[in-house]
Amino acid sequence: MPKDARPVRHLISLDDLSDAELRHLVGRSAAFAAGTADAGRPLAGLVTGVYFAKTSTRTRTAFSAGTLRLGGSLIAYGPGDLQTNTGETSEDTGRVLSRMLDVLVARTAGDPREMRAWARQQRMAVINAMSAEEHPTQALTDLTTLYQHFGRLDGLRVLYLGEGNNTATALALALTRYPGVELELRTPPGYGLPTALAQRAARQAASCGAVLRESHTMAALPGDFDVVYTTRWQTTGTAKADPDWRAVFAPFQVRADLWADSPKAVFLHDLPAHRGEEVTAEVLDGPMSLAFEQAENKMHSAMAVLEWCRGAGED
Incomplete structure (x- = not known):
């Protein structure tokens, strides 16, 4: 051939x-x-x-x-x-x-x-x-959606809530290449970014003038984010050993009250979404959601x- x-x-x-x-x-x-x-x-x-x-x-x-x-x-x-x-x-x-x-x-x-x-x-x-x-092609989709909306990626402040899964890993590896980006990850205890991948992203952030932070609590959450991002709690192709995992994840749900301190933030979700679990319907279907434009991208x-x-x- x-x-x-x-x-x-x-x-x-x-x-x-x-x-x-x-x-x-x-x-x-x-x-x-x-x-x-x-x-x-x-x-x-x-x-x-x-x-x-x-x-x-x-x-x-x-x-x-x-x-x-x-x-x-x-x-x-x-x-x-x-x-x-x-x-x-x-x-x-x-x-x-x-x-x-x-x-x-x-x-x-x-x-x-x-x-x-x-x-x-x-x-x-x-x-x-x-x-x-x-999930590298998801990160390209995410960055495209943000670039389309903001006209830039440098300097964006992004809040990610939920499991440190393959979407979160790709997002961290991609965004930390852009100067001035601040990526704040709030992941449930025991469900953070894999250590080796988090270290790779942190080294990249340090060399590019970006900031990567990860915490396993919702306490002392800063505001003024440009973007709030979440993914479904049950990542495709995986299962959680802990039968009570939903209680561990519950504080990390994306609700409308997050916008009190970040009134101009847009919302991203890689879909599929489970309304009432990782995100409320009010947010996913609301005016700040770009989730379906993101899907088209x-x-x-x-x-x-x-x-x-x-x-x-x-x-």
Whole structure:
């Protein structure tokens, strides 16, 4: 099978992106959202495989629709379709798929080393649509939504409430690259950011002039935030061992009274949402919520990532 001559890039972690590449992808996503991107059909003649071992509405639809809008074709795989289920190694699976596909978009909710194994070739781009520790394309969507609304990312003050899950990790790894950003995470005790990832984000913040703070209580919460963000309490593909975990999470619910000290803050949620659990309906469906614009931006960010991974759309 003849392969496209353009370079292949993988996006498995935000660490795979330089600062310039991160800014390019956010800017390009915003251009797609605004309808000002002259994209053409950079995926014409190329095939994207979409493999989701865990449920997905937004991310799967975003990459599927994005591929079609950029002129590509699709093959979809379900959780039981690959021979890794019968013992084939991840390395062999990647070698085989790379001889038939040009891009593989994968959600495993497991160890990202499986995706790294698939990426040990330079014929097929591999895109992480969520692993256990990081959700990089969600962070690109989040940054695109904030850039679209504020016209900047530098200097924003962001409050994140809830579990230190893969969305929170990606948000921390992305926002701490922007000077003047203050990211305040309030996570339930026992459910904070993974230590190694928190340390990576903290080092990055220190080198970029950003601030990262994490606390496991809602006491002494500062105000004047630009953004309030939460995610569902039951992260996709996971379960909590503690039967009383909901009582631990309850103080971290996003309610309208948070806006008393941050009256101009916008609200983000990566969806799906459970009204009455992590967020009240008053907030999610209220005038400060950008959650559904954020969901739409998943497609625009997917398009930016797809063309970048195939060496198109460069500034």
